[in-house]
Amino acid sequence: MSSLQLGVGGIELVPQSTGYALLIGLGVAFCGVILVALKIQKAYLSEDSGTSEMFMVANRSVGTGLTASAVFSSWMWINETVFAAAMCYRYGIAVPLWWATGLCFQIALMAALGVLTKIRVPYAHTSLEIIRMRYGKIGHVVFIILNITNNVFGCASMILTGSQLVYGISGIHFAAATVLIPLGDIQHAYQNLPVVLYTAVGGLKATFLTDYLHTAIALLLIIYFTLEVLTNDAVGGLGGLYDKVMANAANNIVAGNFEGSVLTFKSKQAIIWALILKFGNLALVVMDTAFWQKSFATEVNATVPGYNLAALAIFGVPWGLGTVFGMTARALHNTPIWPTYPSPLTQAQVNAGFVMPYTVKALIGDSGIAAFFVLLFMALTSTVSSSMIAVSSILSFDVYKTYINPKASDKKLVKVSHLTVVFHGCFITGIALALNYGGANMTWIGYFRPILSCPGIIPLALTLLWSGQTRLAAIISPILGFFTGLAIWLGTSKALYGEINMTTTGMGVPALYGATASFFSPALYSVLISQYKPYKFDWRIFLRIELADEAQLARSSSVTAPQLPPSDTTSTVSDSEKVEPGTPSHRPAKASAAPDIAKLAPNPEHDPAVLEKNKAIFESSSAEVSLDEVHHPFNASTLQKLYWWHRVAWIWFVFIVLVTFIAWPMPLYRNYVFTKSFFSGWVTVAIFWQFFAFAAVVVYPLYDGWSEITKGARGVYHAAQNLFERERK
Template sequence: MTSLQLNVAGEELVPQATAYGLLVGLGAAFCGVILVALKIQKAYLSEDSGTSEMFMVANRTVGTGLTSSAVFSSWMWINETVFAAAMCYRYGISIPMLWAAGLCFQIALMAALGVLAKIRVPYAHTSLEIIRMRYGNIGHGVFIVLNLTNNVFGCASMILTGSQLIYGISGMHFAAATVLIPIGVVCYTAVGGLKATFLTDYLHTAIALILIMYFTLSVLTNDAVGGLGGLYDKVMANAAVNIVPGNYEGSVLTFKSKNAIIWALILKFGNLALVVMDTAFWQKSFATEINATVPGYNLAALAIFGVPWGLGSVIGMAARALHTTPIWPTYPNPLTLAQINAGFVMPYTVKALIGDQGIVAFFVLLFMALTSTVSSSMIAVSSILSFDVYKTYINPKASDKTLVRVSHLTVIIHGCFITGVALALNYGGANMTWIGYFRPILACPGIIPLALTLLWSGQTRLAAIVSPVLGFFTGLAIWLSTSKSLYGEINLTTTGMGVPALYGAIGSFFSPALYSVLISQYKPYKFDWRIFLRIELADEAQLARSSSIQPNHPPSDATSTSSDAEKPGSDPTKDVPTNDDSRVTPIAHDPVRGKSVQEKNPGIFFTNSDTSASSIPLDEIQHPFSEAELKKLHWWHRVAWAWFVFIVLVTFVAWPMPLYRNYIFSKSFFSGWVTVAIIWQFFAFFAVVLYPLYDGRFEIEKGVRGVYRAIQAYTGKSKK
């Protein structure tokens, strides 16, 4: 027996040596795979992570399949696997489905916002870049704090939870686990940037889904469970010891559960903040091709549904069926609430039914879920610190090479920082439940003001700056005052109760919308969306000033002829760059963007002395996309909003509400319910594992051909 920092007793299900070996070995293996993949990309696919565009937004060339896999992996946190089962055990059969419903609509919303960002801010790198362009440095600073807080708090809480789980099942000290979890991720993310996280996200996704299906089917078909019918019979036979307060007739097989609904609503608010306020999800949308954002994100939204629903239902109900039998690891002692909240339900069930090999597989699944979260957070925070802080305020003239070097450094700094935060939370006595209740209050205030930045031209600078701050204090005041009113005092226990946290999350989320509308009535104005196009102009002006960037070829004829036509009799040599900073520097043709702004707007020139693009009249700026591309993007925008509304109506209204009644699942209904959930897992595997291979088949073939030829050439030289 080992004692966790939170006084939670855990059974040592796997030796410490095995735990250390798995953490170190898996981290090293992923580093090796990614380094090899990056070499192949650079050598045979012309993808170099040594440029900021590639490091931050993967050259904006990621297709539908890899997008769906990456978004799925970034959103497949430890919550959807381990804690869906734990909360199903605690509250009943409704939790896994409600949990799944609380995961998909945020991704559908991000698809709509992402494609709108492509239309209005086609070459942004981070969501904060959009904020600064519209609201200036003060607004930029406010949202930097909100985004960093959301990323750091979310990522550190996952590391905290993972380290406690590893400690509980292996005896490894949680401080050692806290350090080892992110160290491998730091290595490959620092080297490879966003494209590296896309590749590792795919590997995470493939391995994790295979293990999820393995656990689901192995547990269900085990002789001690006896299939769907046997599982139902055993849960019903244990009904007398499986009473859940607040459920209809105390049953774990009813959808009518007050506590489950409260938990699910808090989860929805918290998850919405984790997506919209996480620059990683914005970056992935910026990194996609024009036709990949909406289908890629919505494929992930559908696929993620099957993880908590199928796995949580089977593991949670199997634990309810077996926790009073001799095969249970803690028998004859029952599971305590602290053990449930620590996530021990799934590893105990796996140990009881699958044995030692199951625990090793569980350890691998845990690693996949943790590192996918950490890698996504690292590249997001790295982009904020390098692009939104360093380049904006410290070194505006930073070259592309310098920016990538700073990005590498900030990945390492962030890895060290979140490790420290996770350790502080652990020693401070935090647990996953309390963190899950507090996070929406902290992160939700910026959601609506950020969305309105792209959706409403009437939101003023003052409203965008003040409304999130007021929203946070509103939610905090509601949370604490409700805790005091209902329970008589304010402490970790009372603030960790469901009702105060729900009221606080509602206030924190909705109040900024009211504040924004009211404040915007003071000195109202209408924002011109064309101003966002200056982000691309600023990028190209930076390229013009950067001595490290050389044109790929001379400026197009259109540029020179237009320049000559506008200045009859002028000396064409005046447009040739010299050492004089006042001279014009040609802009390179970008193979990813196509024509540069200067080529598309022949009347616009950048000089080496330019510091901004704000002086260029808006009427002279053309959108970088063609009319056909814009028409396609607007069509995708309408599709994305229609799909978002459909998902919300189905998962919030049409599906759960008819089930919230005085009804206990019958055997046939339970069997059909779990069967559909398992089929959904196989659909997820097809959507985010098999389809990306098909979608990227030409790049894979090209890379394999290049490696094969390189091996042939090497072996030929060796023979000679």
């Protein structure tokens, strides 16, 4: 593997001034649009991001359409667009489908875990809050480190990739691009307010709104690029593309592919890379607080359909775009219209992601490069904003409120959240610069990240799925899993290639072995360690996680719930309750006073009788509360509905895994080169899938949220009308 060194040179496709104008202009434009949208939602939809509940989990009121759009946008990284084309060029036509199958099953898994969380931990703000409730401070700190490192590496790698692309095609220095993409530097606020400002001001709901805009614009551009390239005279449609790739077959030999063809699904390197991608992407989803927060923010009936709709929609992005651009580049890379001609496209330039912009320049021209910048901006800011709100929630809620200022008011917590957004923006910028100067590239980071992040996946999932996982097992198993994966990764690199360096550790086989060990070994460790002093966790303990400052929420009429005891306090446990000694739930504590239920807005999902009973329990500050007296706040019909969605989610997850891992790709892994008719049908379905994605995550959210849209529009219309009338007088 060729290492992506600092400052990989490309062909300057647009002037540097144009690059700066596009980055800065897009940032300012998006910032303005989102701030206006936030004003409207606060004024006319009673959605105030000045409360921590709104800032962190959007008052748990997001519907199916907006959920699907937000999850889709958060998962539509540069990988799924620019690098799907680059890797298709590198390994052949198998890569885009493998990439697509490596994106959807994680989202389907999060649908199942998300709805289970609503059943067992209805008032959670972050996944780490659940960890602290069950395993105490040490477990909490371990998973904070796992979550933040996963988030930082994922986000920083995207910024690194984006800065290299911007440098390669516009000449903007990579350091300047790295700063411009995520940060709002006070000295140059007019240049780079984009992501930090709207995230800091609006919180999670702002990211939902920006995610929708990102999704709509990005999908329009993806469809435009796909069709514009295929219909170009130099390509000649699907048939013409196939003919040109076959005619150029002698110059497109890929080692490890059947007959060296780029048009075969039997590719050894592609399948190794695909397996590593699956492990890495699973970590990026399950170990990313942002995907948990989005599930917490959804309505009861929106989690499963919203996430699974996004899982289906995302499939079409790398499959269609990657196939068209990767194959087109293979057809044209040694022709006079190619930007680097007569020089060949180097491996370093492929690793840097230049395949797609070079293809756009060759076939569409300068206007296409401007549109490519917009697509790049959409993918990058979506990633960065999601990362910022996730890390902000960890630092403000799981660190500041838990260990620094447990009595922090709602106003104070939101203020800290704003500050941590800015801090994280600066921090990931520094990490991206350090990775760039260190010579790391997207491939190496993609191979290392699963080894670092995968050890926490199974212990985290078992926190909700298995009552038998002990505190010691949850703390030790991810640590042992990381060192197991690291040892196998480095050991295999040494055994196969004779030395350990950036090149050997960036090879596919050692990375695959390391990722596999890092993912599966914690399951073995957890089961074995849990046999030492086994116990059975009582799920009712999770019902003690409180909503942040219910009195503030009551005034905003956003949520109905009695104030539960703080999550670091618990009740006296009866002898019949098997609770592991040493966990926070083992120590008795006094209950907190609850807000007056009469002041809380009615919510049909809550059981009024339970609310009244819980109010009576919690309003006496001297009472020690038994778990037998704590009841689930959802009424019986809502719980029954959630359990039904839970079954549906697991059935759908198994179905997606069986289809995308086995039934679809495995029969194609044989001695077969795509025929012209098969290739045409293959790409046609991929393009139709892009249109389905547009309908699912752009059109449907408008239908699903039409009442809120019309309510906000009426509010703006009446306000404008009143202002006009006042000015006339």
